[in-house]
Amino acid sequence: MGNSSGLSRGDRNRNARLARLRALVPVDNAIVGIDLADRKQMVVVTDHDSKVLARKTFRCRAWDLGAALDWAGQRAVTAGFTGVTVACEPTGHRWRVLGQLAADRSMAFVCVQPSMTSWSRRAEDLTCDKTDEKDAVLIARLTAQLRCYVPEPVDETWGRLRHLGARREQLLVEMVSQIQQLRALLECVWPAALDTARQPFRSRTWVATLSVICDRDGGDLSRTRRLGMTRLEQAVRREITRRGGQKPSLRIARNVFNALDDQAGVVAHRRGALERVQLLLGDWIENQRRLTDTEDRMTAVLNELRLTDLVTSITGLSAVGAAAILAQTGDPTRFTTARALVKHAGLAPREKLSGTFTGRTKLTGQGRPSLRLAAWRAVWGAQRANPVYAARYRHLTSRDDNKLSPTQAQAAIAAAILRHLHAVITTGRRWDPHTATHGTQPTDTPIPVAA
Incomplete structure (x- = not known):
């Protein structure tokens, strides 16, 4: 259908928004x-x-x-x-x-x-x-002057998801802070412990071994040394089992045991700092439990909204990642277009055009920072697992004209995730890679509709 009025899509969307406000x-x-x-x-x-x-x-x-x-x-x-x-x-x-x-x-x-x-x-x-x-x-x-907006409508279920999302964000901030404190303390008094695993804070064995050393011997490394490797391994196995694991990595446990004799660091502060490490580890482990509980509640709300199958149809996007995004957006159907949702996150490009002058395009950076962060976190898993996003990333970072940096390309993928979330929820149809790539639906393959 032709555009006889001469209005652009932006004009029509703006006119509709002004009519709603009026x-x-x-x-x-x-x-x-x-x-x-x-x-x-x-x-x-x-x-x-x-x-x-x-x-x-x-x-x-x-x-x-x-x-x-x-x-x-x-x-x-x-x-x-x-x-x-x-x-x-x-x-x-x-x-x-x-x-x-x-x-x-x-x-x-x-x-x-x-x-x-x-x-x-x-x-x-x-x-x-x-x-x-x-x-x-x-x-x-x-x-x-109609320079206002309609606030998000009150809804009990969506409101609960928003509060749980705020709780999850608070726990993540606290856990990152605790890891930074743990790293700083160990670098000061026992730096060798950080070299015993490639990613120590992601290693269940490393955390369990450090907990055994701090809890059992109060940070007295000489006492742990006298305990012997065999008994330390047994204690670490019990700690792993108590936390729901199966078996430890003996290589990491032995590396920690061998680092007990290392005298690098401020030895005079070692016992006091390791006592503080013990307390921080307890707080960090408890926050991990709270985070798991909060994420379980968020996915339960997503099931209550009957959106789990829709949002997880986007390859690489987990139910927790989608729930974290939706906790910041609220009901996506309140946004008239997917671009409005992207603008709400501050991930829309900001153009600079005047006459023959073309300036550098950047992101607006306005909108809701927590939504921008949630979409950014979702990029890392989706980019690896989703072939559409992976291909787009390669294209944006390797094209001859206007090549983007890796960070810029990831921001573009974050905006694409928001657009696709808006599309699958507002239409009630599962994500389709062909539509996500080309913007058109193949005639010979119907889109499965969510129950």
């Missing part, structure tokens, strides 16, 4: 801009020209703002409006409470990005003043 911010609604804080809430009621109709400070918590909304609604009706649209910045948790209070009163609710408020504050009067009164008016003004 339905929430109609001209016969007054706008209630609220600058949220802990115990002080600034509320202003304005028209669509940013003319302030009423202003009031409420000394209350966010969950007590129902009276403020009722007051704003009365002021709007007095000024001749039929209703109100409530707007605020989505900072912290208070905006969710405000959204619920607005929904209870059948009031439209939108959010304004804090970055938009910051830029508008600079353009307001060139003073960059930041006060609650000015911010509330700026929020209302940006809403009148």
Whole structure:
């Protein structure tokens, strides 16, 4: 079908987005801009020209703002409006409470990005003043200009997945920090222990041996030496079995035993540092257990949403990796296009074109950093196991014109994973390598539909 209107796809998508926003911010609604804080809430009621109709400070918590909304609604009706649209910045948790209070009163609710408020504050009067009164008016003004967005709808199951994703991210950060501390301590007092395995913190035997040395002998390496290799192996076997393993790598256990006589490092701090290593190992192992439990809960939520078969149809993407991404995106069907989801992650290219000038294209880097990180982590497994992604990586890093660096190519694959996730979930069809490669569906091979 031809494009007789001359509108581009971006024009049509933008027009549709503005139409959705206009339905929430109609001209016969007054706008209630609220600058949220802990115990002080600034509320202003304005028209669509940013003319302030009423202003009031409420000394209350966010969950007590129902009276403020009722007051704003009365002021709007007095000024001749039929209703109100409530707007605020989505900072912290208070905006969710405000959204619920607005929904209870059948009031439209939108959010304004804090970055938009910051830029508008600079353009307001060139003073960059930041006060609650000015911010509330700026929020209302940006809403009148439709420089706002519709927040994610409240859903119990998707909300649970988001909270579990935040929990998983917190545990990963803590575990990485604990590994860095363990490495720093051992490099200081017993560096030879780190050379006993190629990847010590990924070796179950190495961790078990270090735990035995620290738990049984309190970091006294001479006592462990007197224990003998045979008895140390038996203790390591018991520790491996207790943690659900089968058998240790005796080579690594013997390497650790041979490193007991190494005097490199600050020997005077060795016992105290190894005691700290013992405590850190306990915390790290406990966090591993918590991480496993959290990931099991996330995959259970994915099963509850009936998305496991769809998302794991993308070769190389695990259920945990997909759940981590979806915990950051929420329901992908709220994004009208796959490109909107990529923009939300900050993985969309930013063009620089003016006349005959063509600048360097970079990623926007805007959007949700945690979503960008989750997609980036998914690249490593998918790139190795998925032939489509592997071929794309080779093409992007070896083509003659505009060759990308490995990091740039991996960012492009991360964006492709997001687009494919959006496609399989919104269409309800499993991932197809031919469609992923060519963008068209072969006529002789039907796409299997998820049950």
